[in-house]
Amino acid sequence: xxxxxxxxxxxxxxxxxxxxxxxxxxxxxxxxxxxxxxxxxxxxxxxxxxxxxxxxxxxxxxxxxxxxxxxxxxxxxxxxxxxxxxxxxxxxxxxxxxxxxxxxxxxxxxxxxxxxxxxxxxxxxxxxxxxxxxxxxxxxxxxxxxxxxxxxxxxxxxxxxxxxxxxxxxxxxxxxxxxxxxxxxxxxxxxxxxxxxxxxxxxxxx
Numbered sequence: 001x002x003x004x005x006x007x008x009x010x011x012x013x014x015x016x017x018x019x020x021x022x023x024x025x026x027x028x029x030x031x032x033x034x035x036x037x038x039x040x041x042x043x044x045x046x047x048x049x050x051x052x053x054x055x056x057x058x059x060x061x062x063x064x065x066x067x068x069x070x071x072x073x074x075x076x077x078x079x080x081x082x083x084x085x086x087x088x089x090x091x092x093x094x095x096x097x098x099x100x101x102x103x104x105x106x107x108x109x110x111x112x113x114x115x116x117x118x119x120x121x122x123x124x125x126x127x128x129x130x131x132x133x134x135x136x137x138x139x140x141x142x143x144x145x146x147x148x149x150x151x152x153x154x155x156x157x158x159x160x161x162x163x164x165x166x167x168x169x170x171x172x173x174x175x176x177x178x179x180x181x182x183x184x185x186x187x188x189x190x191x192x193x194x195x196x197x198x199x200x201x202x203x204x205x206x
Contacts, residue, residue: 004028005028006106009106010107010109010110011034012032012034012035013110014034014110014113016053016054017034017035017036019036020037020038021037021038021039021040021041022038022039023039027039044066047066047067048070052070053072053073054072054074054116054117055073055074056077057074058078059076059077059079059083059087060083061082061086065133067126068095068126068129068133069130069133069134070130071123071126071130073095073116073117073122073125073126074096074126075098075099075109075112076090076091077098077099077100077101077104078101079101093125093129094125095122095125096116096122096126097112097115097116099112
């Protein structure tokens, strides 16, 4: 509770409104009209809003795509899995900054938010990536509809190569058998060599 109050105290200095998603059991009570804490927010709607300035995220791939799509720069705080790689990528593209979870403090978060919000290069970079992301021949939904209708029109035209492969190739059993055989052969050679060395120690010394 002390931690969240420390963050809330820092957030009061921001001119923007802060929306904080809360995962804990004990729901904090922050008496500040500029700070709103809830267990769930409509993320797409918020990112699409023209007044959204900065998105603080753990670096999930879907969240990054949504933020870039709506042209919102980011502050990434990766927690586990591929999040670190995702955040490193957005930093390399100039779309935001990264904070280390081990050194995550109210001061570091405020610095990151102010840096991304006040420096126009982050907005410029994310808007450029947004333009690239949206520059497609057709909308993704329209493309999905097209391919569904294509299959309905032409039947079993689009089939994976695995349909015409024997089951042992589909599940890579032939490759697995080769690897196991190679390991067994190497093991037997090693055992045989060790036995020869142990039986004839004098010859080995000579």
